[in-house]
Amino acid sequence: MMQPRRSPRNPFLFALISLQLQFLSGLADNNPSDHKKENKGxxxxxxxxxxxxxxxxxxxxVVAVIASGVFLFKLWQRKKREEQHARLLKLFEDDDELEVELGMRD
Incomplete structure (x- = not known):
């Protein structure tokens, strides 16, 4: 038997829906008929x-969390790019010791 496919859970979407429900329940709690006329407004x-x-x-x-996430991702990308560039330079640098050991150079 095939089981129904479950959608992936998104914590951001869950938090957003939860906040909306809390907001709506807060609006439902404010019953204006319970207040006295002079304090109503x-x-x-x-x-x-x-x-x-x-x-x-x-x-x-939410904006602060998203902004910090983007900043940290860009910082990680820059660090990764610098490491790859250093590896590339190391790969193509002249290695005089190797040439001397092989007798290609005095």
């Missing part, structure tokens, strides 16, 4: 501001 404004601030911090965190 202030309370809603404060909760929307804190939710927006949380979203901003999450977005900034």
């Amino acid at each position: 202030v309370s809603e404004h404060a909760s929307k501001g804190s939710t927006g601030l949380k979203i901003l911090f999450v977005i900034l965190g």
Whole structure:
């Protein structure tokens, strides 16, 4: 019997969906009918501001993680390229000791 094919898990996608669900559950918790009339506007404004601030911090965190990942990848590429260049130079450098040992040069 064939088993259903499972899609690969992407932790970034999982975190994004989790944050969206938390955001939606936070919106569902803010029931304006529970507040008194005089505090209604202030309370809603404060909760929307804190939710927006949380979203901003999450977005900034994701951007920081992606930027640091790109920076580290570029740094790794540069180091790898320098090592390959050094190996190439070593391969083609003149080796006088070998020529003297073989008697090709005095």
